[in-house]
Amino acid sequence: MEPILMAGPWITEAERNTVSDMMLNGWNNYEYVERFEKEFALWHNRKYALMTPCCTHAIHLILLSLGIKEGDEVIVPECTWTATAAPVTYQKAIPVFADINHEDWCLNLDSVEKKITAKTRAIIAVDLFGNMPDMDGLTKLAEKHNLYLIEDAAEALGSKYKGIRAGKFGIAGVHSFHRTKTLTTGEGGMLLIDDDKVFERAKFLRDHGRSNTIPYYTLEATPKYMPTNLLASLGYAQFLRIEELIARKRALFHAYKEQLADIDDLTFNMETDEVFNGVWATSLIFGKSHNMTKPEAIKKLAELNIPSRPFFYPLSYLPAYKHYNSGSAETNGNAYDISNRGITLACSYGLTDEQITFICKGIRNILNK
Numbered sequence: 001m002e003p004i005l006m007a008g009p010w011i012t013e014a015e016r017n018t019v020s021d022m023m024l025n026g027w028n029n030y031e032y033v034e035r036f037e038k039e040f041a042l043w044h045n046r047k048y049a050l051m052t053p054c055c056t057h058a059i060h061l062i063l064l065s066l067g068i069k070e071g072d073e074v075i076v077p078e079c080t081w082t083a084t085a086a087p088v089t090y091q092k093a094i095p096v097f098a099d100i101n102h103e104d105w106c107l108n109l110d111s112v113e114k115k116i117t118a119k120t121r122a123i124i125a126v127d128l129f130g131n132m133p134d135m136d137g138l139t140k141l142a143e144k145h146n147l148y149l150i151e152d153a154a155e156a157l158g159s160k161y162k163g164i165r166a167g168k169f170g171i172a173g174v175h176s177f178h179r180t181k182t183l184t185t186g187e188g189g190m191l192l193i194d195d196d197k198v199f200e201r202a203k204f205l206r207d208h209g210r211s212n213t214i215p216y217y218t219l220e221a222t223p224k225y226m227p228t229n230l231l232a233s234l235g236y237a238q239f240l241r242i243e244e245l246i247a248r249k250r251a252l253f254h255a256y257k258e259q260l261a262d263i264d265d266l267t268f269n270m271e272t273d274e275v276f277n278g279v280w281a282t283s284l285i286f287g288k289s290h291n292m293t294k295p296e297a298i299k300k301l302a303e304l305n306i307p308s309r310p311f312f313y314p315l316s317y318l319p320a321y322k323h324y325n326s327g328s329a330e331t332n333g334n335a336y337d338i339s340n341r342g343i344t345l346a347c348s349y350g351l352t353d354e355q356i357t358f359i360c361k362g363i364r365n366i367l368n369k
């Protein structure tokens with residue numbers, strides 16, 4: 001059996017042909033960027049999309065565009081990838097960590113409300129592992145307190161909440177095309193917006209704060225977050241295969257779930273009547289009855305040549321964020337608890353049936369099941 005890869009894209013002749021066309025014809029225009037942005041926005045029922053060099057930059061760009069500044073507080077989930085919170089710190093604003101739910105691994109509304117202060121300006125909700133938070137509740141809460149709601153849908157391409165696609169919620173949504181993601185450009189991201197003014201501001205900031213009317217005349221010094229036509233050509237070609245890509249991700253998820261279905265007390269990515277999950281990667285929380293921690297599971301699986309990844313650490317626990325004192329095991333108990341019992345399984349498109357069975361046997365082995 002070939003070594004099991006944690007992640008890997010699904011690239012076909014269609015992508016190779018499109019990238020090759022860009023190589024021959026695409027150096028003096030942004031046609032692939034424009035096409036990709038237009039169709040990606042349409043698919044999400046958003047008015048506008050702006051491609052960025054990565055999703056982290058898309059998050060920073062929207063914070064900049066909304067005027068988030070030094071001393072402002074932005075509520076983010078305690079458990080997410082650092083990229084949700086890091087751009088808040090680029091603005092010298094303060095990331096405030098709210099707890100997540102055991103069931104959906106996403107923001108807990110009560111915890112969010114408790115963390116709102118006079119300095120709070122925005123909430124960034126994360127669709128962790130394709131799960132969806134209580135978007136109705138978050139939307140109401142943001143409205144009640146006059147806060148911006150931003151949706152970090154980096155892990156949720158193809159997910160839906162009550163039939164609405166991930167990326168459509170709040171003032172803006174973001175997606176990631178990192179090399180490990182469902183749709184990839186190696187590195188890449190997209191910012192989705194409906195509001196005309198916010199879009200114009202974000203577009204202006206993305207390209208050096210140039211004047212629209214006077215060439216090479218800059219009005220503001222800004223970070224430059226322009227996309228490339230090369231990466232957009234790959235992204236656009238992948239996007240034309242979006243349904244096929246999501247179907248494969250879901251098939252991998254269902255294969256894992258079915259083979260482990262008889263083991264009690266395991267929680268997988270969520271699927272309910274209200275939530276359709278794009279399942280970028282299958283994650284697994286070992287129930288307490290298994291007495292299995294994250295590091296122990298990763299180590300034991302590695303001994304069987306099975307790669308796995310840790311569930312995200314609580315951000316307030318990490319050296320990067322500890323000093324903000326804006327979350328703890330006491331206030332965010334669910335996040336600390338889940339994080340210590342969770343792992344992510346291999347999600348490469350290249351996984352074979354034999355490899356999935358091998359991984360599931362390994363999980364049975366370490367759980368003595």
Ligand SMILES: Cc1ncc(COP(=O)(O)O)c(C=O)c1O
Pocket residue numbers: 054055056057080081083084126152154155175176177178187188189
């Ligand atoms: C929840 C979340 N937010 C943001 C990002 C940032 O994406 P990128 O790596 O494209 O900057 C990622 C992914 O890596 C992510 O998982």
